[in-house]
Amino acid sequence: MPTRPLWQTAVWTAVGALLIGLALFAATWASLDAARRSDLARARDAADNVAHALGIEIASELRLVENALTSVALDYRHQTDTRPAAERLRAAVAEQHALVPFASALRATDAAGAVVVGLPQGSAPVFVGDRDYFVQARAAPGAIVSEPVFSRLTQEWGIVVALRLQSRSGEFGGVVYAVLLASHFQRLFAQMSVGESGAISLRTDTLALAARYSAAEPHSTRGLGGREVSAELQRAFAQRREAGWYITPTALDQVERITVYRRVAGYPLTVLVGLGTENYLAPWASSARRHWSIAGATFGLVVAVFGFMLLQHRRQAAITTYASRLARQQSLILDNDMIGMVRAQDRRILWANRAVERLLGHAPAGLTGQSTRILYPSDAAFEETWRAAEPALRRDGRFRTQLKLATRTGGALWVDLSGAALNDTESIWMIVDIDALKHSEEQAQHLALHDALTGLANRRLFEDHLRRSAAQARRSGQAFAVCYMDLDGFKPVNDRHGHEAGDAVLRAVGLRLHNELRANDTVARLGGDEFAWILSGVTDAQDVRPVLQRCMEAVERPIALEDGTPVTVGCSIGVALSAVLGTDEQELLAAADAAMYEAKEAGRRRCAFAATGMGPERP
Ligand SMILES: Nc1nc2c(ncn2[C@@H]2O[C@H](COP(=O)(O)OP(=O)(O)OP(=O)(O)O)[C@@H](O)[C@H]2O)c(=O)[nH]1
Incomplete structure (x- = not known):
């Protein structure tokens, strides 16, 4: 599935977070705005209630004041009793002032504006004829309310309600006024x-x-x-x-x-x-702060979650890229032509690569479902390998060995086989071709232990076999003999026919000895024209003589050189019997060598048994 590029996801994530943030802030703003409006409406109602109540209160006070002034004015106009006018006015003002105690003063003036009634006792004369309210009241038919005035008497601000005094005939007689202080x-x-x-x-x-x-x-x-x-x-x-x-x-x-x-x-x-x-x-402001904090925290959380998702996506993308690169590398490795690979479950092949076909000749498709036995040369090899591999896989998860696998055509191939456990039942196996290496190894080993000219064992291998025979003799008591042979008349062949001819003679002698002796008798060329072999299961000279006779006759038969020229050599043989000399291999070899010289001394083409008391003889 194609994955979206990281930058696209980042843009979408940012847009998503922004939209959520906008929605969140818009909702918060709308809710707070509504709450604010409702709080304001409540504040307005509360203020309006107060304004309304005060309006009524002030209107009723002014009405009371107006009534008081009107009463004084009516009394002044109608002059209902016989008291002097000034006294009656004073009485009326005092009476009405008692009805409006909240007015700081209720006074009356004469027509010129001099206050004649209502001044505190002993106060200086007061003249208000210059005041606006006096002028207005004189001109107006009803009560007037003044602008704020600063009282000369009390040194305080207040308003004045004033009413014109006039006689029955309509003549202006002054003003009656009440002072309502700001306080x-x-x-x-x-x-x-x-x-x-x-x-x-x-x-x-x-x-x-x-x-x-x-x-x-x-x-x-x-x-x-x-x-x-x-x-x-x-x-x-x-x-x-x-x-x-x-x-x-x-x-x-x-x-x-x-x-x-x-x-x-x-x-x-x-x-x-x-x-x-x-x-x-x-309260609204603190609720707004709380709401904005919650909205901010929520938005922060959204940004954090989106950021985390983006990070996860980035990690996922990195993992996917890594996994696909790994898969590509893996398929390149698996598809290689050099190293055979087999995946198996319970010793049954699930899959094999092309290299297996190149190495062993089996087409990969043909191997699928087959038992891994098909890759081994024998049941024994198959079982033996599994016996070693199974515990190692279980214990260490891996196993490695070098063995021969069978090719489809019945051949054998040396391989380095290494397996790794994938789980309890599945494993993967790598097959590396080491056939050439093994063969050159074998060849090197062969060269190290064999004589290059005759192909027989060399002194090293011979001494090794001699040691084993001696050990076995010590263990089982089985007697053996060491035979040491040196050619007679070989030097002249070299001298006469050349070194090549001498080599041919040595090869022919080696082959003849090999043919005359049993496969396990170990024939060796010790050097020059000296040969030796071990005869197992022989006790005395009697047992050895027929073999020596056969060998001597074989050596003495004419040998045809490359150009057809026949040459003849003889041989002298010394024999050391373990039954006579014991099982020390060095001693036996030295004794056989010495016996061989004895035979030479005695005239050649004969054999001698060491330490037997018998003289050299022609067997
Ligand atoms: N062609 C050939 N000659 C060799 C080789 N190794 C040793 N010789 C020669 O073999 C000869 C052995 O000498 P001798 O043992 O005296 O030869 P012989 O004529 O059999 O004499 P006797 O042993 O005394 O009977 C020497 O001339 C060596 O140079 C070899 O690998 N090839």
């Missing part, structure tokens, strides 16, 4: 619950600040009489004069508030109630 409204506002950063203010229609309370500065008089307002307030007032709301930092203290305003019904005053957004939205 009075401040106390009223302080009773409302607006939170730590809330504020309540009262403004006239010209936006002048008549009273203000803020929870942070409960007794502050800052801004009173001024018209410093936020742009938001101006915009809201311009759009909806009676009631409305807005959110903005308050001009006076720069605290952001949600402010709801309501006009006091029937009066040129507006109550503004502001709740600090920070304060009011605190």
Whole structure:
């Protein structure tokens, strides 16, 4: 299956993580926005309730004040008793002031503006004829509410409600007015619950600040009489004069508030109630922080999971690449033409490569399903190999040996066979052709132990066999004889016919001795024209004589040289019997050699038995 390139997976992973992140953040934002809206709506409702309640309260107070002023004015107009006018006015003002105790003062002036009633005892004369409210009240038929004024008497800010006094004939007689101090409204506002950063203010229609309370500065008089307002307030007032709301930092203290305003019904005053957004939205803000943290953590988790998946994919891709490279290498190795490979299960061939065909002649397809016995030259070799291989495979997981396998045509091939266990039943076998190596090894070994000229055993091999015969004789008591032979008249052949001819004679003698003796009698050429052999199972001269006779006759038969010229040589033989001399091989060989010289001395072409007391003889 073609795998997608890593960079593509990385891009898709990043896009996926980004989309999930966007969805997550959008959902969080939407949910928080809805929560914020609902919190704001609740804040607005709460502020509106306060504004509404205060509006009613202030309107009712103003109405009470207006009633009090009207009562004084009516009394002044109708003059219902006979008391002097000044006294009656004083009594009326005092009576009405008692009904509006929240007004700091209730006073009356004469037509010129001099306060004539309501001043504290002993106070200096007060003149208000220059005040706007006096001028307005004189001109207006009903009560008027003043802009904020700073009292010359009490040194405090407040508003004044004033009403014209006129006689029955309509003549202007002065003004009766009540002073409502800013501190009075401040106390009223302080009773409302607006939170730590809330504020309540009262403004006239010209936006002048008549009273203000803020929870942070409960007794502050800052801004009173001024018209410093936020742009938001101006915009809201311009759009909806009676009631409305807005959110903005308050001009006076720069605290952001949600402010709801309501006009006091029937009066040129507006109550503004502001709740600090920070304060009011605190639970929302902490919930928002929590939500954003959760969303951030979730997104982090998503990125981590995607990153992990990408890493896994990268690892997987690396493994796949490595595996396919390995598979390619493996198939190249398996498909080679040099090393035979066979996979087997329970000694049955599952698969073989092309090299097996080259080495052993079996087509790979023909081997599948066959017993591995087919590769061995015999049942014995098959079983013997398995007996050695099976425990080694189980123990070490591998096995190696050198042996001859059978070719399809019945031949044999030396191989280096190594097997490795794949599991309990399966194994893989490698077959390396070492046939040539083995043959050259055998050849080298043969050369080391045989005489190059005659092909007979050399002195080394002879002495080895002699040692074995002696050991066996010591073990089993089986007697043997060592025969030492030297050619007679060989030198003249060399001298007369040349060295080549001498070689031919030596080869012929070797062959004849080989033919006359039994296969296990070990004939050797010890050097020059000296030969020796071991006769096993012989005890005395009697046993040896017929053999010696045969050998002597064979050697003495004429030998035809290459050009057909016949040459003749003889031989002298010395014999040492183990039954006579014991089983020390060195002693036996030396004794046979010495006996051979005895025979030579005695005239050649005869044999001599060492240490027997018998003289050399012609057998
Ligand atoms: N052609 C040939 N001659 C060899 C070889 N090895 C030794 N000789 C020769 O064989 C001869 C052996 O000498 P002798 O043993 O005196 O020969 P002989 O004539 O049989 O004399 P006796 O042994 O005393 O009877 C020497 O001339 C050697 O040079 C060989 O491998 N090939």
